[in-house]
Amino acid sequence: MTTQTTAPETPSTPAGTAPRGLVGIPENIGRALATGGGVLAVISTFLAWTWTAEFPGNLTVYGYPGGLQVLVLVGGALTALFGLASYGVKGLRWLTPAGADSALKLAALGTFATAWYTVVAISVKLGGLVNLEPGGWIVAVVTLAGVLGALALPFEHPAPEPHDPDDAGWEQFRHTLRTKATVIKAAFTTGSLSPARALPSYAEILVVVAALAVGLTVFTYGIGTEYDELFIGFLITAGFGFAAVAKAGLVQRISAITAKHRTITMTGAFVAAAAFPFTQSDDQYATIGVYILIFATVALGLNIVVGLAGLLDLGYVAFLGVGAYTAAMVSGSPSSPFDIHLPFWLSALLGAAVAMVFGVIIGAPTLRLRGDYLAIVTLGFGEIFRIAVLNMDGTSGPDITNGSNGISSIPNLNILGFDFGQEHTFAGFTIARFANYFLLMLLITLVVVIVFRRSSDSRIGRAWVAIREDETAALAMGINGFRVKLIAFALGACLAGLAGTVQAHVTYTVTPEQYQFAHVVPPNSAFLLAAVVLGGMGTILGPLVGAALLYLIPAKLQFLGDYQLFAFGLALVLLMRFRPEGLIPNKRRKLEFHEEAEAPTVLSKAGV
Structure with missing residues (x-):
């Protein structure tokens, strides 16, 4: 028996009529x-x-x-x-x-x-x-x-080819391929999809x-x-x-072009960001810039835990606090219980190391949990950290953190004779305190970006992705899930602690309320997680853009008063509705949310 298969046809408008949209205009x-x-x-x-x-x-x-x-x-x-x-x-x-x-x-x-x-x-x-x-x-x-x-x-849009609803298996697969081929053909015919020309x-x-x-x-x-x-x-x-x-x-x-020239893109992005303080006439907006970089750097560290390894951490801001408190204690502050004044490079390494140790201590007994259970435990850790530093005031506990008063009067950094608290002039441009810290934080952000990039492209990075996609299948393939997740947890904590060492000197004071789960002013655990999800999980640029928006928008919407959080929440809902994969998603997540829309593009690349 021979079955005749007709080629699918794209829909056309009735003869003698022009196609119309939402309004009745040709x-x-x-x-x-x-x-x-x-x-x-x-x-x-x-x-x-x-x-x-x-x-x-x-x-x-x-x-x-x-x-x-x-x-x-x-x-x-x-x-x-x-x-x-x-x-x-x-x-x-x-x-x-x-x-x-x-x-x-x-x-x-x-x-x-x-x-x-x-x-x-x-x-x-x-x-x-x-x-x-x-x-x-x-x-x-x-x-x-x-x-x-x-x-x-x-x-x-091209109409799908009619088929027998009882067909299944191979026939359904053939029907899907024919439908997608029709979409590609129609797109190229109408000019709505043009092949990329190779540029020099x-x-x-x-x-x-x-x-x-x-x-x-x-x-x-x-x-x-x-x-x-x-x-x-x-x-x-x-x-x-x-x-x-x-x-x-x-x-x-x-x-696609930037991915092809990744080194040039990273270098150019660093140079462009470094030029930002020199475009400002005063230090007002450099203040926002340095806080955005701190927020973005911590979000990028969280992206290792959430975006690559798929571990939902709701207490991540505690590691930022560990790094900040560690640096504040050895900075020579008069309110520090330790009479120590270490150079910045040593205090930065110490803050990152202590945060990593805390990451291992917290992760070792908890990373055998999954999903919501892990989220609840990490949320509890964040609150335990805040309450612990609040009680270390000499009354409820040992006198280490000064309780609710925190560690204040943290001196400005002085690296090789360069005082970050003073104005400096370069080639006719004057940059003040926050611009100095902006450039320092930019260097740390560059280090974090390099670590993230190298980690995600390594064998351990591929193991993280495998754990995120299907932990059971990854374990069956021989991946040591506990060790891989613990490395992600420790590395993310280390990067957050490194950013915290700079935050302590920028803010002059570290206090427990800065590290709540949902503090009014970011960074906090809720905003950090939102920055990763909204920006694009598993990417480098996504959390950076997401953190910049999540810090800048609330700072600029203060005139709304009591309606500020309402407007901000509404904007997040709309963004998640129309772009759930994030502003700058990776290809995998984009296909997950827009499988039907993306499949023709993927197939067209194979055919061109």
């Missing part, structure tokens, strides 16, 4: 509206949006965008860029390997949201729409037209440099926002902009 008109709206939004930023300078940012100047106008300009330029790419403009297709339509929708929506937020903010702050100048009305109209045009673009090595290096420059610019702009309205606008623009670039496939393409 696709060609919608595309023109979206692209034109982006161009006109850029032009409108050179007009005055209000007549008075009472609204922050001085939006009264013609010919010079300021404040929120700059963000609308960026969003409009991105919208116009994706709009031109959707027309197949030569030279822009490289920027949209996964297609430009979805990216165009997100970019237009972000520009609309930022522009209308600005218009509403002007009206509320100044007392009505009468305070708008022609530029404000123009940007409201053109961004509305742009987003309506973008929503007119069709949402078309020098061009790829220039791409890496450009990506790092953009990252430094965005971070510097976000951390230096001077007023609340500007920071909210920055969040809107950055969020939609990143989503648009990711939807276009550009993030994945740049990630």
